[in-house]
Amino acid sequence: MSSEPIISLQNVTKRVGRKTIIDDLTFDVPQGEIFGFLGPNGAGKTTTIRMIVGLMSITKGQILIKGKNIKTDFEQAIRHVGAIVENPEMYKYLSGYHNLVHYARMVPGVTKERIDEVVSLVKLENRIHEKVRKYSLGMRQRLGVAQALLHRPSLLILDEPTNGLDPEGIRELRDYLRFLTRTEGITVVVSSHLLSEMELMCDRVAIIQRGKLIDLKPVQYFTHGSDTFQTYQFEVQMPEQAIAIIRRIEGIQELSISEDGLLEVTTEREQVPAILELLVQNQIRVYGVQKVRRSLEDQFLELTGGGQIG
């Protein structure tokens, strides 16, 4: 495996007028990974992607794709990239096929066979000669993926690819991206504001908010929390009294009552029997205990302080 990252962002900053949209972003994406780019609407995901593919100028810092500078060595750098930026907008008055011919002509070495191959890959064989005007959103998405894969890129960038897809379509996309990384060693960067989807799709996730990188970790860290402390929910008779009692125990990190009246305790696993014992001793009835699996969503809200729109 090559050690050179596919994309390398180095202190990337974007200012428009006085407004700083992207603030000193630095991270690498290694080869073969599905990399998630996560943030609420307006966080700057699309802007970052536009800079990566050379649609927008970079105010400060630099972006390298396979070691080639996107600004000074554009044609060499972009050669390895297939992308959809926001919606896959195609020429509506052309057929799906002619749209692909259009993009195929722009990269040397894309044959007619390759076009057919990509068409069947995205399962558009039956409708490919119809005008794009008649396509549904899902079909346009698939045509978008087809144009991005035409020239066998080593890096695929998809900006909010799940927008407008039904759950079935999202699952298909996920499986498909996995397939691509496994079989062709493609690196995939997907952005999303839908955290639950990232959770299942990505290897690593970067979270950005208001143009700043606030966290970057393998996805398991977000979903399972740290190894020692976990959150448990106790369904008890009198939660307020229970809190007063449990507070006496040492090694409790957090203690609260959830919206639906459950007692939430963040603590080490070994403390759970002690808590139960104490509750029973104090005549508080316990109806159930369960471990809370923290979703990326919760983590994300925590990190971004409620996830206000940036």
Place this chain on the structure above:
Amino acid sequence: MVNLLLNENMKIYRRMRTWILVGLMAAFVILGNFVMWHENKSAQGDGWRTELMQEKERWTEQLKKSNLDEGLRTYYTERIPVIDYHLEHNIRSPQGTMWNGINESASLGILITLLTIIIAGDIIAAEFSTGTIKLLLIRPSSRIKILLSKYLAMLLFSMVLLLTLFVISFLLNGILFGFKYMDLPLLHFTGGQVVEQNMILHLWKTYLLNGISTVMYITIAFMISSAFRSSAMAIGFSIGIVFAGNILLEALQRYEWSKYLLFANTDLTQYMEGRPFHDGMTLSFSIGVLAVYFLLFNLVSWLMFTRRDVAG
């Protein structure tokens, strides 16, 4: 580069709108030619002699008036010797032959201008307004190459239109009047005397000079197109500027500096007819002025297109 040009052509010719516009243009040309043919019926065959003699009489009458417009006076005084030449040398007038319609059709070049402005005004702005620019610019082709391919596609398109105009008017007039008098000369009053000119050569010159002004109009529309996000605005502005510019020109004619204005120089046929916008303006002067504007406009298009952030 060839592939980029093929792409731009595909986007022009595989689109219904283009053919509707071309169809409209063809319909105009055909209709105009039918009207001319109808009016010219009496001059067919040997009728041309009577027509010319009547015309001469009318102008002689007009010239007796003292309050006659200066422009008309020159036109009539130059026209009469031409009529005499026709009659004396037994050279029939183009009236009542296919040449009349063909020559007149060349002046329908305004339709071509309009059409090219519409397509050129749209060619860049539409990529932005529909969002397709985002997929177009993330390929291993520099922006300058993409811009150039669009420009070349527009030049090609205007040539196709000029050719269509020529072919339609030639065939239609040939059918209506008969393919006769092929080697008829065109009479022209220059330098105090009547000269015979080759009809085909004259036509080629007209088309060539029309072609140059079309290139200028493409360049303007192109520049405007690269500045706008909305294609409707770009087309509207391009047409507006061209027509307002030409109208404004009339008002500014009394100022000496108006000869440096773009629109004072775009119509180069003014030199063929010997009626320049300002006395002392020459064909090479106009071509020089046009060249400066040409470079300026293309520089602006280039700067705008290559520097621009593709956002929103």
